[in-house]
Amino acid sequence: MNSTSPQPTPGGQTQDWPPVAVPGQPGHFRPAVGQNDVLTDGSDRDTVPLTGQATSEAVSDQVAEDAPVSPPTPGAELLSELRSAIARFVILPSAHALDAVTLWVAATHLQPAWQHAPRLAVIGPAKRCGKSRLLDVITETVHDPLITVNATPAAIFRSITDKPPTLLVDEADTLFGTIKVAEKNEDLRGLLNAGHQRNRPTLRVSGPDHKPMKFPTFAMAALAGIGDLPDTIMDRSVVIRMRRRAPGEQVAAFRSKRDTPGLHHLRNGLRAWLVPLTDTAADLEPPMPVEDRAAATWEPLVAVADLAGGEWPARARVACRAMTAHESGQDEDGGLKSRILADIRRVFAAGGNPDALSTEHLLTALKADSEAPWAEHGTNGLTARGLQLLLKDYGISSANIRFDRDTQRKGFTRNSFLDPWNRYCPEPVEQPAAIGT
Numbered sequence: 001m002n003s004t005s006p007q008p009t010p011g012g013q014t015q016d017w018p019p020v021a022v023p024g025q026p027g028h029f030r031p032a033v034g035q036n037d038v039l040t041d042g043s044d045r046d047t048v049p050l051t052g053q054a055t056s057e058a059v060s061d062q063v064a065e066d067a068p069v070s071p072p073t074p075g076a077e078l079l080s081e082l083r084s085a086i087a088r089f090v091i092l093p094s095a096h097a098l099d100a101v102t103l104w105v106a107a108t109h110l111q112p113a114w115q116h117a118p119r120l121a122v123i124g125p126a127k128r129c130g131k132s133r134l135l136d137v138i139t140e141t142v143h144d145p146l147i148t149v150n151a152t153p154a155a156i157f158r159s160i161t162d163k164p165p166t167l168l169v170d171e172a173d174t175l176f177g178t179i180k181v182a183e184k185n186e187d188l189r190g191l192l193n194a195g196h197q198r199n200r201p202t203l204r205v206s207g208p209d210h211k212p213m214k215f216p217t218f219a220m221a222a223l224a225g226i227g228d229l230p231d232t233i234m235d236r237s238v239v240i241r242m243r244r245r246a247p248g249e250q251v252a253a254f255r256s257k258r259d260t261p262g263l264h265h266l267r268n269g270l271r272a273w274l275v276p277l278t279d280t281a282a283d284l285e286p287p288m289p290v291e292d293r294a295a296a297t298w299e300p301l302v303a304v305a306d307l308a309g310g311e312w313p314a315r316a317r318v319a320c321r322a323m324t325a326h327e328s329g330q331d332e333d334g335g336l337k338s339r340i341l342a343d344i345r346r347v348f349a350a351g352g353n354p355d356a357l358s359t360e361h362l363l364t365a366l367k368a369d370s371e372a373p374w375a376e377h378g379t380n381g382l383t384a385r386g387l388q389l390l391l392k393d394y395g396i397s398s399a400n401i402r403f404d405r406d407t408q409r410k411g412f413t414r415n416s417f418l419d420p421w422n423r424y425c426p427e428p429v430e431q432p433a434a435i436g437t
Contacts, residue, residue: 072310075273079106079308082141082266089254090134096319097240101134103301103316104238108142108166108220109274110304113281115198116296117164120222121229121237129242131224135170136254138222140263142166143271146219156191164219167192172225176233189230195219196236196297236297239327277307286313289321298324336373340390341417342425343372348414356401358411359384384410394420 083102092098104120111117120138122131139145146165148156159165169175175188194200195217203212228234245251274281284303288295298320305316328338347365348357366374367381374382388397401411421427 070306070309070313072312073308076308076310076312078266078269078273079103079304079312082106082270085141085263085266086134086137088252089137089259090130091243091245091249091251092134093241093243096322099315099319100238100301100323101138101240103304103312103319104220104222105138105141106270106274106304107300109270110278110281110300111143111164111166111218111220112162113278113303114300116299117196117198117218117220118297118300119192119196119220119233119237121234121239122222122224122242123228123239124226124242124244126226126244129244130251131226131242132170133251133254134240134242135168135222135224137263139168140260141267141270142168142220142222143267156188158215160195160216160219162216164216167195167219167221169221169223170225172223172229173227174225176225176230189233191217192221192223193232193236195221234327235293238297238301239323274304274307281307289317290324294320294324336377337390337393338424339373340366340387341394341420343369343374344412344417345421345425345427348417353414355415356403356411356413358401358403358409359387359398360409362412363387394424396420 079102082105083098086092086101086105087098092101101120104118107114107118122134124131139147144163144165146156146159146167148167148169156167191202194202198218200218201214201216203214223229223233223237229237281303284306286299286302286306288299288302290298298316302313302316302320305312343366344362347362348354350365351357363374363382363384366372368375378386384398391397396412396416398410398412400408401413402408403411
């Protein structure tokens, strides 16, 4: 999927994803800058440019049809205050990302209620994209933060209890950035993978008798670093792709002595609101706009939004749908494997859905599509070997097929694609017309 292609919203409209703020362009949301705050460029609060965060009016245009509608609670106001506090210090890549971070922070205060502990992957292409600053703000607002810089896996194992802390890992690229370094930190990656789901303890030999002991791994975790994290972690994460601030994009400077008390006040408010709702949250099964692991990862965030009421249930589902769709195309190999199935289906359909197509015809048609990546796939475009590799995991391979009386060529039968098409890229089902239209 092209990361800048228009994405459908629940209301059927399209929007560019991720939205790009125009430097200096007035938007709709003003960060809650204090009366006496000075921004990083020396300007005062009256000259803060508005940086394109969504208003409630904009969100109401994107309301998910399956989002429960309920009156706002005091919790909804708390979430809005937290959202403003985060936006004050950090420019997130989109309003969806800002909503997601807000809900993830709140969800850390209800960890005993969740079946899954979503990771928050805060990544960027280079230094100075705001990753560490966002982690600073998160540290002061999540439940029981445990900073894991230079901490050994053994120490982390022993820090996780039935009331888990929130793990925070900065400079995660130094742990997983190369194959050699990642191998040294395989225990930590195993902990982060296992800890995504409840009741996945790790076994370690411990004590003078060297007896095997079970250590819990379940805990929410935020990881910040340059570049993508290992696939197994990314697949369990709400992914925030940070960008370096453009000219005209301004934030308030973060000063621990001045700003931490206000963030702690928000943290205490979240705790007072959410902890009494632990049993209620544990029983929630919110309707989700996505499925499988994405649904498991986002469910705590959506559940918090449903507890808050007001516009937050809609906000959460819109963010979930858009951000999950965006990430589905970020894994280059997996994205190409999904893309090739859909593109081959179009080639078959364009030819009247014949029983088989030759490999040569299929490759020519795929590379002729200027909107597809196949003409630039590899050194000379997609080859027969490359096509075989992309289709291998689906159990599809070419065979000798007789197309004419005396002509036998390598090709693919349409029947071999029917099951993968149905499983991995089903065609949208047409909705019946409403009565009276």
